[in-house]
Amino acid sequence: NAKEEGRGRFALFQESMDATVQIRRRVERELREALASGVGLTVFFQPLFSVQQDAVSGVEALVRWQHPQRGLLSPATFIPIAEETGLIEPLGLWVLEHACAAAVGWPITTLAVNVSAVQLRNSKFPQQVLAILARTGFDAKRLELEVTETAIVKGAERSRAALDALRSAGIRIALDDFGTGYSSLSHLRDFAVDRVKIDRSFVTGLAQSPDRTAFVQAIVDLAQATGLKVTAEGVETAEQRATLSDIGCTDLQGYLLSRPLSRMDTDRLFASKALPDQSVA
Numbered sequence: 346n347a348k349e350e351g352r353g354r355f356a357l358f359q360e361s362m363d364a365t366v367q368i369r370r371r372v373e374r375e376l377r378e379a380l381a382s383g384v385g386l387t388v389f390f391q392p393l394f395s396v397q398q399d400a401v402s403g404v405e406a407l408v409r410w411q412h413p414q415r416g417l418l419s420p421a422t423f424i425p426i427a428e429e430t431g432l433i434e435p436l437g438l439w440v441l442e443h444a445c446a447a448a449v450g451w452p453i454t455t456l457a458v459n460v461s462a463v464q465l466r467n468s469k470f471p472q473q474v475l476a477i478l479a480r481t482g483f484d485a486k487r488l489e490l491e492v493t494e495t496a497i498v499k500g501a502e503r504s505r506a507a508l509d510a511l512r513s514a515g516i517r518i519a520l521d522d523f524g525t526g527y528s529s530l531s532h533l534r535d536f537a538v539d540r541v542k543i544d545r546s547f548v549t550g551l552a553q554s555p556d557r558t559a560f561v562q563a564i565v566d567l568a569q570a571t572g573l574k575v576t577a578e579g580v581e582t583a584e585q586r587a588t589l590s591d592i593g594c595t596d597l598q599g600y601l602l603s604r605p606l607s608r609m610d611t612d613r614l615f616a617s618k619a620l621p622d623q624s625v626a
């Protein structure tokens with residue numbers, strides 16, 4: 346009967362809820378262990394290309410977790426849990442320190458590091474960032490922190506105060522995943538940011554719809570008028586690359602240009618670039 350059926354469904358629901366809670370608890374415990382031991386967490390670096398210079402201008406640090414049983418995990422599988430449990434704070438600082446230490450000798454003008462809304466709300470965050478710069482010897486002017494529009498809007502006063510403190514220390518701020526949240530063009534003018542990153546979903550849709558192209562064009566025009574740089578994320582085809590540079594994007598990032606690289610491969614990339622070409626001359 347219906348009552349029994351309902352009870353059965355509830356039991357199933359309960360079971361899957363329990364499984365979800367268990368997975369979360371396990372991920373939390375394992376992530377805590379990885380942070381404490383320093384084993385398993387790693388950072389990849391995806392090159393950023395300057396359209397004007399036609400060369401690598403920087404890299405974005407992207408965290409990975411080499412899990413003993415489950416292989417190389419993408420941040421999408423553990424960042425949300427890290428945010429819910431507060432582990433994002435030590436994790437975010439670990440990524441920043443690791444990235445600054447790795448990049449200190451690389452010939453780049455920008456090291457971009459993602460910052461969670463949770464980190465931005467902590468009033469100690471700006472000091473923690475400055476302490477890491479001091480320890481690693483990384484120049485504040487080469488650091489760019491990526492935050493989302495939602496983090497600034499929802500974090501209100503406290504987040505804005507943190508951004509102001511970081512910017513007065515010479516650190517640049519980028520608005521990540523633009524187009525996916527509030528997507529308010531007025532935020533480009535009102536928030537104290539240096540760059541806007543157009544989300545991959547808009548780049549993917551470019552060829553399909555004139556609306557999307559018009560939207561991206563509007564972002565770029567306003568950004569230019571406000572003195573912001575514009576990066577297009579997720580550039581996968583030569584056609585997208587051509588359209589985006591025509592529209593006026595200043596920088597490009599995506600698999601077409603380069604996948605995220607391990608630290609060792611990034612070291613190699615810059616070592617070969619830094620050497621004079623011996624084969625010519």
Ligand code: C2E
Nearest residue numbers: 407408419420421440459460461579580581598599600601
């Ligand atoms: P994001 O900051 O927007 O980073 C760009 C993501 O797009 C990266 O995914 C990158 O690998 C991927 N990507 C780049 N080019 C292409 C492309 O051409 N095609 C496709 N399909 N994907 C491309 P990833 O590394 O999986 O990171 C996902 C998200 O996780 C990041 O998005 C960021 O929001 C978050 N994340 C990564 N590392 C950290 C971190 O250290 N701290 C925090 N708070 N979040 C992080």
Ligand code: MG
Nearest residue numbers: 405459491521
């Ligand atoms: Mg990012």
Ligand code: MG
Nearest residue numbers: 521522542578
């Ligand atoms: Mg992004």
Ligand code: MG
Nearest residue numbers: 522544545578
């Ligand atoms: Mg994105």
